[in-house]
Amino acid sequence: MRKFFVLAVILVTCMTAIYFSSCNNETKETGPAENKDSLSKAAARGEYLAHHVTMCMDCHSKRDITKFAMPVIPGTEGGGGITFGKAEGIPGEVTPPNITPFALKDWTDDEIARALTEGVNKKGDTLFPMMPYHHYSKMTRDDVYSIIAYLRTLKPIDNTTPPRKLLIPPSMFGPLPENTLASNTMPSPSDKIKYGEYLVNAAVCSECHTPMGPQGPDFSKLFAGGFLFDLGFLKVTVANITPDSATGIGTWSEDAFVNKFKVNASPEKVNADPGKENSIMPWSMYGTMKEEDLRAIYAYLRTVKPITNKVEKYPK
Ligand code: HEC
Numbered sequence: 001m002r003k004f005f006v007l008a009v010i011l012v013t014c015m016t017a018i019y020f021s022s023c024n025n026e027t028k029e030t031g032p033a034e035n036k037d038s039l040s041k042a043a044a045r046g047e048y049l050a051h052h053v054t055m056c057m058d059c060h061s062k063r064d065i066t067k068f069a070m071p072v073i074p075g076t077e078g079g080g081g082i083t084f085g086k087a088e089g090i091p092g093e094v095t096p097p098n099i100t101p102f103a104l105k106d107w108t109d110d111e112i113a114r115a116l117t118e119g120v121n122k123k124g125d126t127l128f129p130m131m132p133y134h135h136y137s138k139m140t141r142d143d144v145y146s147i148i149a150y151l152r153t154l155k156p157i158d159n160t161t162p163p164r165k166l167l168i169p170p171s172m173f174g175p176l177p178e179n180t181l182a183s184n185t186m187p188s189p190s191d192k193i194k195y196g197e198y199l200v201n202a203a204v205c206s207e208c209h210t211p212m213g214p215q216g217p218d219f220s221k222l223f224a225g226g227f228l229f230d231l232g233f234l235k236v237t238v239a240n241i242t243p244d245s246a247t248g249i250g251t252w253s254e255d256a257f258v259n260k261f262k263v264n265a266s267p268e269k270v271n272a273d274p275g276k277e278n279s280i281m282p283w284s285m286y287g288t289m290k291e292e293d294l295r296a297i298y299a300y301l302r303t304v305k306p307i308t309n310k311v312e313k314y315p316k
């Protein structure tokens with residue numbers, strides 16, 4: 001939830017929604033019933049991604065700060081998030097807007113896809129890159145449009161978030177992603193490392209787990225942690241998740257890794273008073289990811305460069 005001077009790349013073209021798309025020859029032959037079926041399948045995939053992988057619901061909903069890892073307050077899904085500012089490293093203030101049909105009903109699927117993968121909204125404004133479009137631009141077209149199909153099923157919430165107030169002009173957000181949706185592919189789950197890399201990108205782990213240097217995120221220390229979130233009610237430093245044995249997660253077994261996610265997402269943990277040891281990492285969302293997906297994430301993280309960086313999670 002910071003880092004906005006990130007990399008680059010993309011642009012949307014062809015395709016309306018994949019399910020009705022004239023670019024997709026298969027759908028031409030399907031009848032309305034089959035279309036409905038594929039649409040609901042897409043929405044189910046989209047729900048999984050939006051709640052457990054791509055964190056749309058984490059940012060675009062209200063969070064309960066009294067509970068461990070601040071889960072989403074039920075009933076606020078997609079209705080607009082909390083305002084992020086200096087504490088999260090934002091040069092100004094920005095609130096993730098309402099993305100329920102209340103706000104997006106007049107947007108076409110392609111317009112939503114453009115916001116998600118190119119960082120430009122319906123009005124033509126460049127989005128602040130805290131909205132992780134640099135990551136989503138690398139996802140497959142099917143995944144992106146399945147998220148859109150899911151957004152269409154959300155309960156409309158009547159809420160308008162405050163406009164952003166940024167101290168830097170949008171032209172400084174860096175080059176926008178190019179549209180590569182037509183060629184992006186999903187690695188086979190049997191290729192655990194590549195599939196894990198796809199998930200880690202979609203799950204925006206690096207946004208928090210890469211330390212900030214004077215010029216923005218320091219990509220030479222990818223996943224080494226160290227960024228301190230000082231939220232007033234909570235001070236927590238991001239952990240080192242590189243395979244460094246002394247300061248990262250090098251000694252963690254695959255089972256220990258998966259178990260950590262499951263325990264941190266369990267109702268006992270989420271509902272117990274977190275005291276001072278709360279976390280901004282949305283454990284309850286990630287922790288309910290498919291186990292196979294968590295195992296792939298582990299496999300990929302074993303392959304990143306080990307970096308020695310001792311982190312004190314809860315500084316005095
Ligand atoms: C890390 C927080 C974060 C995550 C995760 C996130 N967003 Fe956003 N999103 C934002 C912020 C902040 C903005 C507003 C940026 C601005 O106004 O410059 C935004 C803007 C948008 C917009 C444009 C809305 C408008 O009215 O202009 C859409 C659509 C959107 N997000 C959808 C999504 C979807 C779908 C996902 C998941 C695939 C997602 N977002 C994940 C923070 C996030």
Ligand code: HEC
Pocket residue numbers: 001200203204205206207208209236237238239240241248249260278279280281282286297313
């Ligand atoms: C919103 C910021 C944020 C995001 C996104 C995030 N993390 Fe974290 N992560 C943290 C913070 C802060 C900590 C330290 C506090 C804690 O343990 O919860 C942490 C801790 C961890 C730990 C525990 C390490 C230890 O030494 O105890 C693991 C493992 C981890 N993150 C993996 C991931 C993975 C994998 C992803 C992506 C799927 C991810 N994180 C996404 C903020 C984040």
